[in-house]
Amino acid sequence: MTHGSIEWTDRRVEVIIGTLLRAGVVAAAVVVLAGAAVYLVRHGAAAPHYAVFQGEPTDLRTPSGILADAATLQGRGIIQLGLLILLATPVARVAFSVFAFAMERDSLYVVVTLIVLAVLVLSLAGGML
Amino acid sequence: MNTLELTLLIWLGSLLAGFLGALTGLGGGIIITPLLTLAFGVDIRYAIGATLVSVIATSSGAAAAYVKEGFSNIRIGMFLEIATTVGAVVGASLAARLPTTTIAVIFGTVLLYSAYVSSRGVHESAGDSQPDRLATLLRMDSSYPTPEGPRSYHVHAVPTGFGLMFGAGALSGLLGIGSGALKVIAMDQAMRIPFKVSTTTSNFMIGVTAAASAGIYLRRGYIDPGLAMPVMLGVLMGSMIGARVLAGARTRVLRLVFGVVVAVLAIEMIYHGLTGRL
Numbered sequence: 166m167t168h169g170s171i172e173w174t175d176r177r178v179e180v181i182i183g184t185l186l187r188a189g190v191v192a193a194a195v196v197v198l199a200g201a202a203v204y205l206v207r208h209g210a211a212a213p214h215y216a217v218f219q220g221e222p223t224d225l226r227t228p229s230g231i232l233a234d235a236a237t238l239q240g241r242g243i244i245q246l247g248l249l250i251l252l253a254t255p256v257a258r259v260a261f262s263v264f265a266f267a268m269e270r271d272s273l274y275v276v277v278t279l280i281v282l283a284v285l286v287l288s289l290a291g292g293m294l
Numbered sequence: 295m296n297t298l299e300l301t302l303l304i305w306l307g308s309l310l311a312g313f314l315g316a317l318t319g320l321g322g323g324i325i326i327t328p329l330l331t332l333a334f335g336v337d338i339r340y341a342i343g344a345t346l347v348s349v350i351a352t353s354s355g356a357a358a359a360y361v362k363e364g365f366s367n368i369r370i371g372m373f374l375e376i377a378t379t380v381g382a383v384v385g386a387s388l389a390a391r392l393p394t395t396t397i398a399v400i401f402g403t404v405l406l407y408s409a410y411v412s413s414r415g416v417h418e419s420a421g422d423s424q425p426d427r428l429a430t431l432l433r434m435d436s437s438y439p440t441p442e443g444p445r446s447y448h449v450h451a452v453p454t455g456f457g458l459m460f461g462a463g464a465l466s467g468l469l470g471i472g473s474g475a476l477k478v479i480a481m482d483q484a485m486r487i488p489f490k491v492s493t494t495t496s497n498f499m500i501g502v503t504a505a506a507s508a509g510i511y512l513r514r515g516y517i518d519p520g521l522a523m524p525v526m527l528g529v530l531m532g533s534m535i536g537a538r539v540l541a542g543a544r545t546r547v548l549r550l551v552f553g554v555v556v557a558v559l560a561i562e563m564i565y566h567g568l569t570g571r572l
Contacts, residue, residue, distance in 0.1 A: 258354075
């Protein structure tokens with residue numbers, strides 16, 4: 166491994182990825198916290214409902230529904246938006262790794278990383294299961 | 295109890311779980327689901343959804359600290375993530391088809407095993423050895439820093455490790471846990487990767503693995519924002535405090551105590567699952 170150059174080394178890529186992940190987690194936590202404040206002020210006195218499984222309403226299951234709920238400042242929608250940011254963080258990490266391996270001219274690992282990215286996108290976008 | 299009180303209690307419990315999980319290296323997620331189901335009476339599907347989210351948070355949050363040390367190996371991690379993500383998708387789709395009582399029994403069994411592994415503690419696998427053809431082809435061999443300078447290592451048994459990782463991913467998707475213990479066993483025991491490299495690379499992989507199944511849980515409506523919120527914030531804060539305290543802490547006794555707690559929870563989960571009360 167070469168150090169001290171501006172080349173794309175594994176080490177440099179790891180540091181960028183670490184920073185990217187931390188930024189994603191901090192952003193997610195801030196949004197979740199904001200949503201928590203709205204949710205608890207409005208619904209804190211209500212009775213909880215976690216003992217019986219009903220499944221979430223459809224608007225809290227899809228990115229477009231979550232965005233719509235968050236845009237109208239609904240507490241649960243804002244929290245779910247934060248969780249969506251959290252979910253997107255590892256995906257962003259893998260997407261960045263595709264780019265980084267390409268810069269390192271490591272075509273074998275570009276393919277490996279693209280496979281992982283494809284599985285992630287398919288599972289998040291849905292349709293197949 | 296109203297929503298505010300329950301949220302605060304769950305947040306406190308998650309904080310403690312995250313703290314102990316970071317100190318013992320077992321991860322906080324593993325005791326959240328038993329805590330939520332057994333102590334708070336939460337449906338196991340909601341509990342698993344909330345835990346999965348917290349697993350992504352702690353894995354990603356810890357990664358920044360780990361990369362500074364220079365132990366993790368992104369090639370090993372990325373290659374094995376093919377197995378863990380496909381496994382996670384399979385596990386998450388199984389979760390919708392299995393009865394919750396079966397899931398509880400499997401969960402308890404995995405917990406019990408994790409408690410056993412963690413109480414056994416760290417042991418270093420054999421160091422220098424002959425290079426492996428497939429591992430060389432996949433450019434997995436690397437080196438890690440030691441006080442005496444960088445030490446190189448060779449990776450072995452790639453197909454076995456890959457197969458074990460598929461299993462770890464499936465359990466992660468089925469139970470909403472990081473399956474860090476299983477991932478470390480696959481790398482440390484089967485592939486004979488140095489322990490420090492195994493644990494940090496495993497942490498790197500946990501977030502990606504959990505994200506693969508979390509998308510499916512979200513679309514199925516298993517992730518409740520009101521419940522996931524205190525769990526995620528609590529575990530994240532707890533594990534960050536735990537990681538700070540870790541330097542200089544004597545973890546041997548603590549790991550043993552935590553192991554016993556996990557074992558008790560495991561037996562309780564299995565019992566409740568078998569008697570159909572979950």
